[in-house]
Amino acid sequence: MRLRTFLTLGAVLLAVLGLVSAGGLFWMTTLLQRQTTSLIDAAERVRAAAELEITLLLLQYAHEVEGIGPRDIGPPVGVDALVREVPERLAHVELYTETEAERGLVAASRASVEAYLNAPEPDRRLRLAQAVDATRAVMDSSIARARAARDEATAVRRTGRFIGTLLAVSVLAGMVLFLAIAQTRIYRPLVAIRRALSAFKSGRRESRVARAGPPELQEIGAEFNDMAETVASQDARQLQFLAGVAHDLRTPLNALKLSAQMLLRARTAPPPEKVRESLVRISNQVDRLERMVGDLLDRTRIEAGNLELRLEECDLRGLVEEVVELHRPSSEQHRLEYSVPDSPVPWRCDSTRLAQVLTNLVSNAIKYSPKGGVVSLRLESSEREVSVSVTDEGVGIPPGDLDTLFEPFKRSGSAAKDIPGVGLGLSVSRRIARAHGGDIEVESAVGAGSTFRLHLPR
Template identity: 40%
Template sequence: MSLRAFFSTVVGGLVLLTVVAATLLVVLTTALERMASTLSESVEGVRQAEELEVDLLVHSRMVALPGSPILADPSRGRSPPQIESDLRRQMVEMHATASTQEERYMVADVQTQVYAYLHAQQAPLGAGFSQAQHDAAAMASLDAALRSLERLIQLNVDQAQEARQSATYWSEVANLLGLVLGLLLLTTLGLVIFWLRRFALRPVTALRHAMAGFGRGGRHLRAPEQGPLEIRDMAHTFNEMADSLTHQQEQQLAFLAGVAHDLRNPLSALKLSTALTGRGEVTPERMQRTLALVRRQVARLDQMVGDLLDATRIEAGKLELQPQVRDTRELARSVVELYQSGDSGHMLELVVPDTPVLVRADPARLEQVLNNLVSNALKYSPSGSRVEVSVRGDAEQVVVAVADQGIGMSPEDLKNLFVPFQRAGNAKQRAPGVGLGLSVSRRIIEAHGGRIEVESQPGQGSVFRVHLARVSSSAGPPEPPAPSDDEEPAGVMH
């Protein structure tokens, strides 16, 4: 699991938890508000019913005992007609504040009973209808109205108790949900901390220790590739880098050993030549042979040192070019003529077009590349075989090819052909060198904006092709080559 996926999951879970908590809070708040409203309405209904009940009792007593100082209503100073008006107003208010259908039915029943009471009180005495009967009918209507009010009061009390119980229940639910959400939040944070410490911080610590130990010289140390995807990628990248650095160090040690061995051979030859010169009579023929041997060994040392210097300049980014517009045919011809003048034992051929093929390049560096390719072709080809140097061009580019009939290379050898200090197995036995020539040649051509390609098969020879951008004839005539007295192939690298 990657860190991005982990934190996305954690953030998503926290967002979901927050949304759930907010939704529950809204629901609980709405429910408690509704219950509070119900409780308030119930209290108001009880107050109105009790007030109506009191007014009915006061009215009945004032009608039954008019003028009584004890039962008068001095606090309000109301008369029975005023009380009757208040009764009608209160019933209208009760009907308006009724919140449930059942309560509306009870209020309507109360209104019917109260109106029946008032009608019974206001009914005139008639024949066969005595005062006692009139009072009994009024009292019966009053009792019915009071019973209806008691039922209405009981209904409001029941609603108030139900609202209170619901409020208590939802309060407990809210407390429980708050406790559960709090535990979930704490559990989530604990799991996040545990996961980070076990699966993220521990691999990071191991990676840091591996890097620190590798920096102190522990070349065998590697980071464990475990934990989140990003940390595994970092550990894998570090391990690859450590393997590459270790391999480079091994290559450097092998290179130093090879350079020491290659330097020892010419130095031993020089030492032996000088020792032989000091013994016995020195004849002119012996001196000539000794000088020729010394010249070849010095040239070999000069080539090796030149290879190392060029590789150092390239790696330091200090390769200086002096580009000129030159005819590629002339550069190739000068290289071929240089090797044709010696006894190489090969058939060296030059194939060029009839018209100029212009490029903008450093002629010395380009000749250095061609010298290296031709020299390698001669060294790694059997005596008497043909080596062909050809130049061709189209409207956009120039291709200089060097083809031989030598030992060739396998696909595995081609993979590391241009790697510094790398030489194919057959090449190591066929000719000495430090393995810098092709690497430096490729960097020189790339500095000109070109590229080198190679085709080869074991036992069937190789073809190296140098691709460079072509310059049109309108760019000007090619510049003449600078005079040189050097008779040796300059810049030949191996």
């Protein structure tokens, strides 16, 4: 599950629990309010029925005595005053009547009261007794309703407590579940990434991040692992580069040292031919050192964006011929050939830099053909571009090295261990070609030689 989906689901879950809690609270509040109103109505209904019953009982008692004296329940009350209160008490009872059964009881009570009020004197006591009985039935019904309302309120409170407890437990369980999943799926992978970064920063280059957590964190871990592999590869290449530089510097320096010692240790002046051979050897080694330093400086300038081109019109035929003639004396095992068009091939370029590119390509063709053979250059011109191809009969390049061949400090194949070089020539050459708007491509097969083709658009 992706991190965004997990967080969205967590937010939705908490929102749903919140809405359910709010809905449950609203429902319980409404229900409790309804039950409270029902209890109040029941109490009022009981009070109204009780007042009606008391009034009728007072009437019943008043018929037995002329009035109600102070020794009884209060100031004297006449029958006429009590009779006037009966309709008011009855109307009060009817006000709180809800069910059909209650309405029937109240109607019977009213009929009995009216029968009492309209009865002749001899029958009034009997009618009054009937009215008291009917009112007592209303009273009993009201008390039963009040008890039912009380029981319903008690049940509602119990239900409310249960639902509240259930919601609280659900919210707590949801939060615990969310935090537990977040702890396992998010926090721990983040801590692992942080530890890997800290370890890598402290110098433990083998530190890597295990694939864990949501895809986003896995992608971050994979990016870190790729970065760590790249850094480790760069470190290895830099060490290889330093070893190559040391090896390549030691070879010409040893040659220079031997040539100088030979001249210094001679007790007599060496023959001019020996002196000339030593000076030529010294000059060649100095040129080799100069090329190495030049490649390093060019790479530094390219990385800093300070590579300057001095463009001028030149005939590329002469440039190809010059490079071929420069390398003819460098190896007796190789035969250098070139093919150029009969007509001039003018092109605006930095001739020094372009000669550097061709020199690197020809030098590599010679170095990676340890058994000798033909190294051929071919200059072709069309309306769209100019191309120069350099073909050798050397060891070739493994297919797996073609994609990284032009990277700095990258050298191809097992033969590279026995061939001098630091792996900057092709990288610098491609950068120079691209600075001219062109590029270099390669075709090769192991054991069948290689062809490097420089493309320059018109």
